[in-house]
Amino acid sequence: MKVSIDKELCTGCELCVISCPDIFEMDGDVAKVINEIVPPGAEESVQQAVDDCPTTAIKVE
Numbered sequence: 001m002k003v004s005i006d007k008e009l010c011t012g013c014e015l016c017v018i019s020c021p022d023i024f025e026m027d028g029d030v031a032k033v034i035n036e037i038v039p040p041g042a043e044e045s046v047q048q049a050v051d052d053c054p055t056t057a058i059k060v061e
Helices: 015-020 038-053
Strands: 001-007 024-027 032-033 058-060
Touching: 001 015, 015 024, 015 038, 038 058
Parallel strands: none
Antiparallel strands: 001 058, 024 032
16 A cells, blocks of 8 residues: 655644654644555554545545
8 A cells, every 4th residue: 555645735733644654744834744655564554544634635556
């Protein structure tokens, strides 16, 4: 599983950072991915971040 964030859509709500601090971090006013390849143990929390994102800025492949 790979994850990315569309910085144009991100509003900086930090929900993804709260859900998955090993995968996401804040970069100024928007979130960024710090670990593009999601480890097997983090897949559920990344999916929760995708589901919680109010702007659908988080994409998974």
